Amino acid sequence: MSLNVITEISSLTPAQTAGIVKKGRLEKPLTQKELADLSGISLRSLQRIENAEVLPRLYTLRLLAKHINLDISSSSQSSPVSEASIAIPLKPNLARKWILSISSLVFIVLSFSAFVIQSPTFPENLFETVNMVRAGCIIYTVILYNIWK
Template identity: 45%
Template sequence: MDNVKKDTVAKLIKDARLKKGYSQQQLADLAKLNLRSVQRIENAEVLPRAFNLNLLAQQLGLDAEILQALNKRFPEAPIAVPQVEAKPVINKPRKLILSFALGSITILLTAAFLSQSSRFPETNFELFLLLSLVIAINAVVLWRIWKF
């Protein structure tokens, strides 16, 4: 029974991939999977985990089709595919530009603040405290930019 299910999933994935005109590498890149994983799924060597099946199905436009085909054919062991929440994608060049701009603006604003303040900082400790705070805030913002 498991081999039949593997064959069914393999055929659905491979047919949909070929219909879209994707190579196995392109599908792997789009679904953020390893090329070898896609190869093993299409060769019916493994039954993909629900998460990986969902990633492939989303890229191939097969969400409902895969579930219906597998659940109708094998009602005693349905595969539940969880929905993956889409995250906003910021590409690397944008992240680099945002990071550089944030650093530049932070330096300029800190310098402007220090140049306008005649009494601050009174001690080196206050200066280092200010710089530490600015670096910490900058780090948090950069972390948020780069975590996607």
């Protein structure tokens, strides 16, 4: 039996996931009903996964992984990779990125505003104001780079 190591599960297509789960189930050998009962998910959910109708969440895959030869590990862990392994880059979560981008901008603007409001002598001239805005832009650029890379 081969051991599938999935280092970045979130970018598998439903068809790839279906193939991995079905292959693992058949290697055991288990019926869909038996695997559903063992893992605690519904039979219909397992059928949808194996028919590539849905892309299961990582939690569901971890439940299945306990009963079929499927090892789900994160990319930060160093695990031996067999010839049957799949290494796929992480699929970005667009909504999360936008929320982080906008909330970090709001946080930076509020932080700099609070600093200016509480200080009676800052900024003394236009040069200090421009440097403060430049520092805020640099901080925001670094944050955006880390979010969107």
